Amino acid sequence: MTSVRVLVGTRKGAFILTSDGSRKDWTIDGPHFGGWQVYHLAGSPADPNRIYAAPSIDWSGQVIQRSDDGGKTWTTVGNDFAYATPTTDHLDYDGTPRSWEFKRIWHLEPSRTDPDTVYAGAEDAALFVTKDGGQTWTELPALRQHPTGSMWQPGAGGLCLHTIILDAANPDRIFVAISAAGAFRSDDGGASWVAINKGLRSREIPDEDAEAGHCVHRLAQHPERPEVIYMQKHWDVMRTDDAGGQWREVSGNLPSDFGFPIAVHAHEPETIYVVPITSDMMHYPPEGKLRVYRSRTGGDEWEPLTTGLPQSHCYVNVLRDAMAVDTLDECGIYFGTTGGHVFCSPDGGDTWTAIVRDLPPVLSVEVQTLP
Amino acid sequence: MTEPDASGPERPTYRQVRVVLPAHLKMLANVTGEVRLPVPEPVTQDAVLTAVEQRYPMLLGTIRDRHTRKRRAFIRFYACEMDLSNEPSDAPLPEAVVRGVEPYIVLGAMAGG
Numbered sequence: 001m002t003s004v005r006v007l008v009g010t011r012k013g014a015f016i017l018t019s020d021g022s023r024k025d026w027t028i029d030g031p032h033f034g035g036w037q038v039y040h041l042a043g044s045p046a047d048p049n050r051i052y053a054a055p056s057i058d059w060s061g062q063v064i065q066r067s068d069d070g071g072k073t074w075t076t077v078g079n080d081f082a083y084a085t086p087t088t089d090h091l092d093y094d095g096t097p098r099s100w101e102f103k104r105i106w107h108l109e110p111s112r113t114d115p116d117t118v119y120a121g122a123e124d125a126a127l128f129v130t131k132d133g134g135q136t137w138t139e140l141p142a143l144r145q146h147p148t149g150s151m152w153q154p155g156a157g158g159l160c161l162h163t164i165i166l167d168a169a170n171p172d173r174i175f176v177a178i179s180a181a182g183a184f185r186s187d188d189g190g191a192s193w194v195a196i197n198k199g200l201r202s203r204e205i206p207d208e209d210a211e212a213g214h215c216v217h218r219l220a221q222h223p224e225r226p227e228v229i230y231m232q233k234h235w236d237v238m239r240t241d242d243a244g245g246q247w248r249e250v251s252g253n254l255p256s257d258f259g260f261p262i263a264v265h266a267h268e269p270e271t272i273y274v275v276p277i278t279s280d281m282m283h284y285p286p287e288g289k290l291r292v293y294r295s296r297t298g299g300d301e302w303e304p305l306t307t308g309l310p311q312s313h314c315y316v317n318v319l320r321d322a323m324a325v326d327t328l329d330e331c332g333i334y335f336g337t338t339g340g341h342v343f344c345s346p347d348g349g350d351t352w353t354a355i356v357r358d359l360p361p362v363l364s365v366e367v368q369t370l371p
Numbered sequence: 372m373t374e375p376d377a378s379g380p381e382r383p384t385y386r387q388v389r390v391v392l393p394a395h396l397k398m399l400a401n402v403t404g405e406v407r408l409p410v411p412e413p414v415t416q417d418a419v420l421t422a423v424e425q426r427y428p429m430l431l432g433t434i435r436d437r438h439t440r441k442r443r444a445f446i447r448f449y450a451c452e453m454d455l456s457n458e459p460s461d462a463p464l465p466e467a468v469v470r471g472v473e474p475y476i477v478l479g480a481m482a483g484g
Contacts, residue, residue: 035395057395059445059479060433076399076429080437 004326005070005368006334007051008342009038012360014053016071019355023332023346026355032074033065040321042108043368047115052134054105054120062104064120066134077134081105081122084139090124091153100124100144107321109164113171121161125152125178127190140190143176148195148212155180155215155234156280162320163216168223175229175244180204180215183231185244196244200233218320220262222269230272230299232262232320237274239299250299255286261323265348266331270298273333273349275318283338284315292335294349308352309343316341321364328369336362383411388419388464389474396434396477400427405474414469416448416460423477434477449476 006017013031032038036055044050053065053074062081065074081102089097103123111117116133126144128137143149143161152159160179167173174186175196182197195211205213215234222228231238231247235258238247251257256276265271272295278286285291290309293302316339326332333345340359345352388410397403408422417440424431435442440460442448448455451465451473467473 033398035398059393060395060399060443063399063429063433079432082438 002328003370004328004332005043005048005370006324006342006344006355007041007043007053007071007364007366007368008336008359008362009040009053009321009364010336010340010360010362011037014038014041014055015356015359017342017355021328023326023328023344028356029071032071036063038363039105040107040364040366042110042118042366044110044115044118045112046110048368048370050110050115050133052108052110052118054108056104062102064105064134078130078136081120081126081128081137082139083126083144084141085145087141087144088150090144090149090159091151093154095153097150100126102126103158106160106162107164109166112166112168119164119166119174121164121176123158123160124154125159125161125181127161127164127174127176129190142186142191143184143193146184146193146195146212148181151212152178152181153213163219165219165221165229167226168221169226173226173243175219175221177216177219177231179217180213180234182212182214183216183219183229183244194244196240197247198245199240199247200238201236202234204234217260218262220264220272222264225269228269228298230262230264232259232274234258234280237262237299250295252295252300252302254293254302255291255304259318260320261318261335263323263325263333265333266325266327267329268296268331271296271348272299273323274302275323275335277317283317288313288315290314290316290337292333292345292349292352305345305349305352307350308345308354314339319363321366322362324365324367326367326369332367334365334367336365338362385409385411386414386469387471388414388422388468389471390419390423391474391476391478392423392430393478395479396430399429399433402427407471412469413463415463416455416458416475419464419475420460445480447478447480449478450474 002021008015013034015030019026033055041053049070051067056062092098107121109119120128127140163177165175184193200214201208217232220230237251263273289311292305316337323335336342338361342355391405
């Protein structure tokens, strides 16, 4: 029978939420790695019982955990994220040169076809790959060697590579996003990269339409429309119809176009979801109302989705990796909050219920649809 | 050290050293309480930590940098009511640690407020 498994990373451990296809009754398992901050967990599309997790803790740094049984048991695998080659410095917050230094893994992206291959996005911004199930990690250094690399500067959350999209149609194509450098695309498996930031305008940087320096918060792609990429930028919701050649703003009637996550409906490539946040200073929903906004037109025209969500005195945030969709016939949408809720909508966003409340602040949410 | 025998090089003498790990590393190593490890003489901080990493390879990189072997910034080393964090890592540890009377303590620096 079809079921779903929701992988939740929090400030103090990981949780695994499971339900059958009805998505009404949930089993909550955890915390795994209690006390460790788990920026991300991800399951392999090729082997759903293979799950990777990225716990870190300030005292001891980064470890990577792997489960081969759907999260029941875990094994510590490799954590040697050595930057491959000396490159020029990047810029620090104050604009002075700073050496590249590994701090943590923000995002894990397992291969669509090989359970042993996983890409990892790091802070300071770098892309790593393992092809042996996490035992060893190798940097793909061409990204940092991009001509703009020496000018990359951290955003408030650090100089982090937080989004990795392995193209659904072209196995050699990879999209990544970095705060605060922008979006980049490789068409040769990571051997070379182009900046894909044309059309972005960011008033936080001196040259509003610079080649790099944009604080991209999240990218999303639908597998049936691989040329279309949606972006939640620091401010502005954007889309490109040519794989990053040109972006255009689709914020439309959103009450605020600041936010972090963006997601695409599993079966409707033009249906997208964002969670508007008041501003870069006020990381909580406008008017204290937690609203997911849905566009069925690929942007520009948005409707608020509120049924089941707190509509007064709600001052949580929804972080960039904390929204996901399942692929059941009636697409489920999920998101977690910094207040420790994980919400589920089993009907494409029309109604919402809290699967769980009072977890530690939620950093990431991923969903596996299981046969 | 043991007496060298005729057939090979001198073999080190091992001492049983008690090591206390912080909670987050006990979880990672799947141990409870303190651990006892054979450590070759001379018993230094380097020798103890190498023994810890050999017994529990999942701790590689979590106490000290796996390449430079430098202590991670927020890890502290105590023994016999002394802070050894900034002492030379190749200096002999106190005799009480070598004899197993006192533990060698690895812990996370105080955090929070």
